Amino acid sequence: LQRSAQSKAGTSSPSAWISVSAANFYADGVVFDANNAVLGDYMAVAVQGTCTKSLITRCGFKNAQGATRGHGLTYLASDPTVTAHQVEDCEFSANAGHGLYAYAVDALSITNCRAHDNGGNGIYVDSFDPTFVLKARDVHIVANSCWNNGVGILVGNFVANNLSATPLTYGNSNPDILGAVVASNNCFSNREYGIYISGRNILVSGNLCANNSTTATFGAGILCDTGYCKITGNMVAGATPFGIDCGGSIYTEVDNNYINGAGVGLNIGGGQYCTARSNFIQDCTGIAIGVQNVESNGFGDNFGLSCTGLSIIGNWINYSGGALGIMVRDGAQDIVIKDNIVEAQPGAPLTNALSAYTDTVTLRGNLLNYTSRFKISPATVNGLYTLTVPDLADAVAVTQASAPVASIMTATAVQVVGQVTFIKVTVQGLGYTTATVTISGAGSGAAAIPWISGGKIIGIQMTSFGSGYGTTTTVTITGDGAGAAAVAQVGLPVWQNRELAIDCLVATEFAAGGSSPAQTNWTGAPITVPAGASIDWVGNAGGWRAARFTQADYVSPNGDGSVTITTRSGDISLKPMGGGTVRIKSATEATGAEELIGRGSPLNTVSAPAGSTYRNLNGGVGASFWVAQAAGSANWVAVA
Structure with a gap:
């Protein structure tokens, strides 16, 4: 069915070639060719809101023209009516606007269709209602193929004021899509984005997005400016500027995706309470996972949020050359980086594995190049004998130390001193x-x-x-x-509660006074950790606090079964509490003897084993030092 170059718009609607207003509509095997020669700005085929049930199968929609309405098939708003619209095995091509454009329609299902070579988007579902009342709900977009469009599949928009005022306000308020599934689609070689979603409660799963926006300075395989959504199990490939871009999202989980070859693999900053979990990210030319504190549209318009509550957990990251593994910028807050495996290719700087410019990061269980403990040696940096540790490391091993360690810093912190x-x-x-x-x-x-x-x-x-x-x-x-x-x-502070275990393969002293960042411990004195022992440091108030360490400066096992107790200054005191005593025992004498102190005579008041001694702190000639000649309390003899 081709529109004649001389024909006028359909009589049932002044803005459409074919307008469907009946309650039910069925079309199968029809090619709706709007004809390139007809240049008026009319919708080609428009399904009006009065039509609540349609089944369109094996049809083609092509060659629609017009600056604002040149879409192949358009569903006009019908919300809040629950509809039964099914578009199956259709083709949308060569339209000046979008291939299929649906406004606020509920329960629309688009499956097994092909949208390609359209001037706008391939499949587009959205509502720009300026009153924020009309929504698209329960949208179902599955198993479609979209290529050479502006965006392959676009669901919703991130404009909070819905174009009702300028300048535009970006954000997650007033979502236009409430509930959608975008699954198992093949979106490739689109000019800007393979898939773009914005709204609430949207599942994006199992899609292939390859080689989208490869010649553009912006764009992504998948763009999700979302709230309360999940992006899972997608394959994103090609030299797109962004693999998956979730900047400005809230309460969104991005998990189990495979991202290969993008400039930025996963951008997940500028939002709140999001999680990047178990993604496989490799061969990114810029950054594998990037986090900005505040995100924008690239033209200076920000999304109204500062980043907080972000979890980066269990991802596998590969980087090479000058690329970065995980990057956090501008003080994004409360970032958890846990159980990630980061692999630096040969020649890539290990310092690029993590670059976090913030004061609130929790690190746990990350691995760099599958190494659980890097062997490092202190060296003089900025006048201090410094132990420089990889930013991702939870534990390191010291192989030599020729002076007291006066500074423990991450590799990035060493690089940015004075910045x-x-x-x-x-x-x-x-x-x-x-x-x-x-x-x-x-x-x-x-x-x-x-x-x-x-x-x-x-x-x-x-x-x-x-x-x-x-x-x-x-x-x-x-x-x-x-x-x-x-x-x-x-510079960079020591992150609060950052944990670092240091295995000392050689005896290593850690300075207290003059250390920077501060290295404090409960003794207030320097700590000497013997060879073969460990010390655990915890980030505290911008410096380090020794949480657990072998107290070789006080109690020193000598390796021959003996032990030495020393002090740096002052006395050695033995102070049993309650009813406890100082008892001397041996391997053959399980009971042993007690060393007791008190005031007054112990006779008939203090019971002790034979051979025990008692010192009367009141003193007196012939009454100060007592020995028990037999067990019990009646056998004390004063000897001095």
């Missing part, structure tokens, strides 16, 4: 539409820009880290609002 690594907003202020960040101090070159949302400063992005800064560095925020304040972090 302003991030700026943390302490007071967001009110009333800002424009603002400027000024960094002052002994150094030079550091620069940053503020992110403003709702009149508040929600985060600050470093654009240059500078050099030569110290503890006097300050941050000033000026603009048309008031009250915002922030502090600069120079």
